[in-house]
Amino acid sequence: MLPHREEWHNSGMPASFRLLGVPHVDDEGEERLLPVGKAACLLAFLAVRADWVRRDELALLFWPDSDEASARHALRQLLYRARAFPWAHELELRDGLLRWLVDTDVRRFRNLHAAGDWSAAVGAYGGTFLDGVDVADAPAFEAWRDTVRSDLHERYLEASLRAAAALELRRRYREAIETLRAAHERDPSAEDVVQALLRCLALAGERSAADLCFARFETALATHLDAGPSVATRTLIERIRRGDPIEARPHNLPSQTTSFVGRESELEALAERLRRPECRLVTLVGPGGIGKTRLALQSAADHIGAYRHGVYLVPLTTVVTHTGVAIAIAEALELTSPTRDEPWSVLAQRLRERELLIVLDGMEQVLEAGGRLAHLLTRAPLLTVLVTSREPLGLALEWVVPLAGLEVPTSDHDTADVSSLRLFEDAAQRVSPGFSLRSGDRRGAARVCRLVAGVPLAIELAASWTQLLSPSEIARATADDLDFLGATDTDRPERHHNLRTVFEASWARLDGSERAALVRTAVFAGDVDAAALHAVADAALPTVLGLAKRSLLLRSADGRFAMHALVRQYVRERLDGHDGLAETLRLRHLRFYADRVAQWSYGRDPSELLASLQRDLGEVDQAWRCALERAEWDALQTMLANLSLAHDLSARSDRYLQWLDDALVALDAGPRPHELHARILAQRAGCLHRLGRLDEADTDVNTSLALLQGDAAVVERCVALRVRGNVAYQRGDLATAEASFAAALASAQRVADNRLIAGCHNNLGLLAKAQGRLEAALEHLDLALALARRCDDAICSQVLNNLATVHTRRGDPRRAEALLLESIAIKHGIGDHRGLTSTYANLGNLRARAGDVTASEHYHRESMRVAALIDDRVAMARAHTNLGELAYRAGDLGRAIEHFTTCVDQKRANGEHGGAIEAYARLVSCSLATGETDAAHAWALDGWRYARRIGDATLVGPLRDACEPLVDAGALPIEACRDSDRGATEGDAQRTMTR
Numbered sequence: 001m002l003p004h005r006e007e008w009h010n011s012g013m014p015a016s017f018r019l020l021g022v023p024h025v026d027d028e029g030e031e032r033l034l035p036v037g038k039a040a041c042l043l044a045f046l047a048v049r050a051d052w053v054r055r056d057e058l059a060l061l062f063w064p065d066s067d068e069a070s071a072r073h074a075l076r077q078l079l080y081r082a083r084a085f086p087w088a089h090e091l092e093l094r095d096g097l098l099r100w101l102v103d104t105d106v107r108r109f110r111n112l113h114a115a116g117d118w119s120a121a122v123g124a125y126g127g128t129f130l131d132g133v134d135v136a137d138a139p140a141f142e143a144w145r146d147t148v149r150s151d152l153h154e155r156y157l158e159a160s161l162r163a164a165a166a167l168e169l170r171r172r173y174r175e176a177i178e179t180l181r182a183a184h185e186r187d188p189s190a191e192d193v194v195q196a197l198l199r200c201l202a203l204a205g206e207r208s209a210a211d212l213c214f215a216r217f218e219t220a221l222a223t224h225l226d227a228g229p230s231v232a233t234r235t236l237i238e239r240i241r242r243g244d245p246i247e248a249r250p251h252n253l254p255s256q257t258t259s260f261v262g263r264e265s266e267l268e269a270l271a272e273r274l275r276r277p278e279c280r281l282v283t284l285v286g287p288g289g290i291g292k293t294r295l296a297l298q299s300a301a302d303h304i305g306a307y308r309h310g311v312y313l314v315p316l317t318t319v320v321t322h323t324g325v326a327i328a329i330a331e332a333l334e335l336t337s338p339t340r341d342e343p344w345s346v347l348a349q350r351l352r353e354r355e356l357l358i359v360l361d362g363m364e365q366v367l368e369a370g371g372r373l374a375h376l377l378t379r380a381p382l383l384t385v386l387v388t389s390r391e392p393l394g395l396a397l398e399w400v401v402p403l404a405g406l407e408v409p410t411s412d413h414d415t416a417d418v419s420s421l422r423l424f425e426d427a428a429q430r431v432s433p434g435f436s437l438r439s440g441d442r443r444g445a446a447r448v449c450r451l452v453a454g455v456p457l458a459i460e461l462a463a464s465w466t467q468l469l470s471p472s473e474i475a476r477a478t479a480d481d482l483d484f485l486g487a488t489d490t491d492r493p494e495r496h497h498n499l500r501t502v503f504e505a506s507w508a509r510l511d512g513s514e515r516a517a518l519v520r521t522a523v524f525a526g527d528v529d530a531a532a533l534h535a536v537a538d539a540a541l542p543t544v545l546g547l548a549k550r551s552l553l554l555r556s557a558d559g560r561f562a563m564h565a566l567v568r569q570y571v572r573e574r575l576d577g578h579d580g581l582a583e584t585l586r587l588r589h590l591r592f593y594a595d596r597v598a599q600w601s602y603g604r605d606p607s608e609l610l611a612s613l614q615r616d617l618g619e620v621d622q623a624w625r626c627a628l629e630r631a632e633w634d635a636l637q638t639m640l641a642n643l644s645l646a647h648d649l650s651a652r653s654d655r656y657l658q659w660l661d662d663a664l665v666a667l668d669a670g671p672r673p674h675e676l677h678a679r680i681l682a683q684r685a686g687c688l689h690r691l692g693r694l695d696e697a698d699t700d701v702n703t704s705l706a707l708l709q710g711d712a713a714v715v716e717r718c719v720a721l722r723v724r725g726n727v728a729y730q731r732g733d734l735a736t737a738e739a740s741f742a743a744a745l746a747s748a749q750r751v752a753d754n755r756l757i758a759g760c761h762n763n764l765g766l767l768a769k770a771q772g773r774l775e776a777a778l779e780h781l782d783l784a785l786a787l788a789r790r791c792d793d794a795i796c797s798q799v800l801n802n803l804a805t806v807h808t809r810r811g812d813p814r815r816a817e818a819l820l821l822e823s824i825a826i827k828h829g830i831g832d833h834r835g836l837t838s839t840y841a842n843l844g845n846l847r848a849r850a851g852d853v854t855a856s857e858h859y860h861r862e863s864m865r866v867a868a869l870i871d872d873r874v875a876m877a878r879a880h881t882n883l884g885e886l887a888y889r890a891g892d893l894g895r896a897i898e899h900f901t902t903c904v905d906q907k908r909a910n911g912e913h914g915g916a917i918e919a920y921a922r923l924v925s926c927s928l929a930t931g932e933t934d935a936a937h938a939w940a941l942d943g944w945r946y947a948r949r950i951g952d953a954t955l956v957g958p959l960r961d962a963c964e965p966l967v968d969a970g971a972l973p974i975e976a977c978r979d980s981d982r983g984a985t986e987g988d989a990q991r992t993m994t995r
Contacts, residue, residue, distance in 0.1 A: 017047050017104045020152070021127030025087060034133075038062055039081040041135055043088055046100035048148060050107065055096050062138045106152065113155045118163035122179060125156040127186075146433040157183055157190055158255045164196055173204035184213075188220050195233055202246040210240050231268060232302040250310035252332060253301055259426050260298045262406050262419025263291070269401055270299040274357070274384065279399045280377050283363075283387040286403035289457030292388035293361050295403065300359050300386065307384070309354040316362040318618070322369035329358060336868040344372045348379035355382040363389040370395050405454025409446040420449035420459060424471075427463035435466055444471030451475060477508070510547075517543045518552060519578070522571040523585040526618035527554075527562035536589050560615070586626050593623035594635040600642040624659055628666035633676055636663065640679060657687040675716060678707035682720040689727050690834065690872065694911035697727045718747035718756050725763055729770070730874065732914035732955060737767055755795065758787035762799045769806050777806045794835070797826035801839045808846055816846055837867045837875035844882055848889075857886055877906035877915065884922060893926045900926065908946070914955045917947055921962035933971055940972055 016026040023034035023044065034040045045061065046053060059071035066074065079098070083091050092099045105126055112121035129149040135141050160183035167176035180197040187193065194217050201210035214229070214237045221227045229237075240246060273279040284292045300311045314332045319325055326343035330336070335350055363369070370393040377383055377397065387393065392400050406420040421437060424445045428435040437445055448471055452458035462474050469477070510518065520537035521544075533539040544561055547553040554562045563571070575582050597620060600612065613620075620643070627635045643656060663680050681704035688697035701724040708717040725740030741763040748756035765780030781803045788796035800823035807816040820843045827835045844859030860882045867875035884899030900922045907916035920943030927936035940963045947956045966972035 017044075017102050018126060019044055019048065019130055020105050020109065020125060021131050023130055023133060035085070037081070038078055038135060038138065039085070041133065041138075041141060042078055042082050043085070043091075043100060044130060044133075045141070045144070046091070046098060047102050047104050048106055050099075050101060050104075052094075052097040052099045055098065058098065061140045061144065062135075064138075064140050106148075109152065110155070113159055118159045118166065119179075121159035122156065122163050122182075125152070125159070128153070143433055150433060153187065157187060157193060161192060161196055162255060164200065168196075168200055168203065171203075173200050176200045177204060177206075188217070189225065191217075191230060191233055194229075195236055198233070198236055198240060199246055202240045207240050207243070211237065231264060231271075235271075235302075251300075251304050252310075252312050253297060253304070254313070256294075256297070258430075260294065261423040261426055263295050263298070264419075266295055266401070266403065267299055267302070270295070270386070271302065273399055273401065274299070274303060274386070280384050281374070281387065281393075281395065281397050282385070282399045282401060283389055283392055284401050284403050285389055285392055289455055290403050290405065291456040292403055294456070296359050296361065296386055296388050300357060303357055307355050307357045309356050309382075311357045311359070313359045313361060316360060316366055319362075319366055322366060322372050325360070325366050325369040326372070329360075332358075344376055348376050351376070351380040351383055353382065354380070357384045357386060360385060360387045363387045363393065364391055367391070367393060405452070406449075406456060406459070408449045408454045411446075411450075418449075420454045421445055423456060423459050424449060424463045427460040428466040431464055431467045441471040444473070444475050447472070447475035513540075514543055514546055518547055518571055519574045519581075520585055521547075521553070521561075521563060522568055522575045523582070523589050524563070524619060525622045527556060527560040527615075528619060529560050529615075532592060532619070533561060536585065536592050587630070587632075589619070590623045590626045590630075590632060590635055593620050594627070594638045596620075597623075597639040597642050621659070625662070628663060631666075633673055637676060637679075640676075640683060657684060660684040660687065674707050675713045678704045678713065678720070679716050681707070682716065682723055685720070685723045685727070689723060689730065690874075694727050694731055697723070698731075701727065714747050714751050715753060715756065718744045718751075718753075718760070721747065722759060722763060725767075729763075729767060730910075730912060732912075734767060734771060738764070741767060754787045754790065755792050758784045758792065758795050758799070761787070762795060762802060765799075765806070766802045769802070769809065774806055774809055778803075781806060793826050793830050794832055797823045797830070797832060797835055797839075800826070801835065801842060804846070805842055808842075808849070813846055813850060817843070820846065833866050833870045834872055834875070837863045837870075837872055837879070840866065841875070841878055841882055848882075848886060853886060853890060857883065860886065873906055873910055874912070877903055877910060877912065880906065881915065881919065884919075888922065888926060893930050897923060897926045897930075913946075913950045917943060917950075917955050918958045920946065921958040924959070924962040924966070928965055933966075933969075936966060937971055940966055 018024040018026065018031075023040070024031045025034060026032075034044070042058065042062070045058075055072070055075060056068075059066075059068070059075050062078070063071040063074050079091075079093070082088055088100070090100065090102070092101075105124060106129070109121055109124040112124055129152050130145055133145065160179050164176040164179045167173070167179065177197065177200045180193055180200060183190065183193045184197055194213065197213060198210045201207070201213065214233070217233075218229055221229065270282065270284075273282045284296055286292050297313065300313065304311050312332045314325075314328050316325060316328060319328050323343050326347050330343075330347060330350075333356075335347075360373075367389075373385065373393070374395050374397055377385065392398060406423060407418040408420045409418055421442070425435065425437045448462050449459060452462065465474050507515065517533075517537060517539035521533060521539055523536060524532070530541050530544065533544055534541070544553060545555075548555040548561060552563070556562070575585070593616065596612075596616065620639070624636070624639065624643075626632070627639070643659070660680050660683055664677075664684070667677050667680070681700045685697040685701035685704065688694070688700065701720055704720045705717065705724065708720060721740045721744035725737045725744065728734070728736035728740060741760055745757065745760035745764065748760050761780045761784035765777045765784060768774070768777035768780060781799055784799045785796065785803065788799050800819045804816040804819035804823070807813075807819065820839055823839045824836065824843070826832075827839060840859045840863035844856045844863065847853075847859060848856035860879055864876060864879035864883070866872075867879060880899045880903040884896045884903060887893070887896035887899060900919045903919040904916055904923065907913075907919060920939055923939040924936045924943070927933070927939060940959070943959050944956075944963075947959060963972055
């Protein structure tokens, strides 16, 4: 222990307890060394735990060999000495429990690490945890100290690597080098730090320094560990010595929290494949738990510098369709999500000139995407894809790399240092820091590795028991019935090819409550919080933590719990073996998540609402499908409205649409409540409207309204009428829109629902503005605003936006801008991304009228950015229209044509007929202005054909005006523009095309 430095004075509670490095206490701004003895160690333990601790746990920590009475007496004496420190008077004792809540640098460091503030975390790491603190007669305390020390050290190395990577991407190589050198000094054997340091030195032009760094690292490994650098490190230094370009490369690969053990030959095989230009699709094939993902990530990390536009991981664990694969790739690369219609074609266009390595992890569940992936590779010639799958994709261009277990000892007596034994030792040290095969049961560990055929998952699960059992005991527990999952090795004894007994051994060590909790936990689809575990599975937190400690549950950094897929498969067999239990749990799961969804509302913090949706999406999806399978219509009704709200805020109307489609299929299968069917159709129409699929939306909402005849379901009818009005308004059918909104208002007034009344007045105000009736628009919108300010921020922000457009028309831009800024503030607060697109657009138009083109373009591009994030096709088309108008007025006709061309395509796809014809008119005008008469002629003919197909002569005015110069010059015959018998007559067409 550290010596006394000075006497302590009565200073009260310390401002901070510093445990990283040589322990100190900050006492009213003055740093003082931590005193000598177990009393200070006790306080350090309590400070780090920051929670209630049982006295018997503390007694075992410091006096494990003493009898209970003696240990308790010694603890009382220790507490007396601890409380004598004047700065420890807040030490709490209650019912056999102790707690000391004090600020520590450990807590600050962990919080910064958890928040991903890597640079600040590196700065907060003051050194080795409890540096110089030893308690020779308390091995349990020292084991705890070593575990915490190792954990904090690994977090520091991760933070250093991530901070340096961020600096490298910004080309701040000197700062990255300083960060990495400090980490290298703290841990000279950390090879990933050395690799990063070599890269940054090379990028900074210090190749000789990199060579010297490698030489010292190689010497240190040989001297202290009797080992040498990895193939990846040697390859990197060889490239640096040759003078090969070493460039900073982007990537999204996660930082690894465990060591990468073995697989040297497989890494080399992958590297050899990836070096060959003809190998552009490489598939790692092997059974579950064999280590495909870890190997792929390591290989990808080794190749970050080899691909100019980066290396990206695309997890496919939740993807079930080929469309989902394309969307997952786009999201991983932070591209705008491709459309649902042709996602692969859009993706191919965006990747055509990008040199990338993409890792598709877990392809076995979406093998249907194989053909589209092959087509993508032919259209994106610089793209390379590394796939992990349980089976090959079966493609001609595929290069398969089969993956078996790690190398195992040839016999139980074989003492060779093979990779499976190294993994066993590494995994065991995570739960038993003092474990070592050099002094421990090497023969038992060898037996375990042979029994599980070198499968990494099985080795790690077995090694986790070393905190309770010896390797020989683990081997005996698994030797009687080995059942290898999917093994294909024919030269191994059959009993060596089974993972089941590893799980059985884990099961045999659980008590009754733990077994019951684990079985019930199998009802969940993914990771869940402690509240769900308690309510659905009757799993108390201490039991859950015990299961996590045994690696049967996985605990994430945010405190959620998940079950490994292989463990779940085993445990669900147990669950299905309990008569009626599975059904009871599924219904309990359904009701819990139905109630959770029912609590979602605009009144909650929108960011928390969106986070709840994202966290619980898998469970809500399971609950929704359970309700459909069991015709639990009440639960479905409970979830319906708020799921619409959450998906609208998250801008994932497409996902909600799929759920609604599934619900309609279930309703069609048997007797169905008409009101529920109508509500689902109305919700589906709203989704379709937001996605720009107006024709389908119109059909659904009319069917919904037909089902909602009579006095029942007035609120549902009001909602459906508003959807029909919005669809009609979007299509330019103002008469239908007005009738629908008026009928909706009457329904809302019948039930005195102020929120609905405000929404209807908002709709009518917007409609009146479109009709040029500005005073009527103000009247409706003022009424809507007065109601909305009292009941709904979402509607309030919409009304403010629409009021601004009316004041703009009335020539009051200052008032309009103030209203728009207030609307933006509210929409940001509630997370209304869809609403932001229209408000940004209106603000852009307002600034354009004021002559501020730069600000106008900024707001329109912001509108487009948000629209692209949420795949709002209507808003994207509107943004292209506005940007096209700006470019047209600025004389940048080429850019205007680009925007209007995109606008035509999008508005036609959306069913926005009037907007599409206006875009055609602009294309004609732009082409004429550039002197491209042939192009103008082509756009004119295309526009008129589209207008004839729509059959609405009232929409052709803008196109008629734009085409007049062509008609006057004889470049466009009137006969080419004659309408069919749908819509305008031949005389109408002639009048349209002449002055």
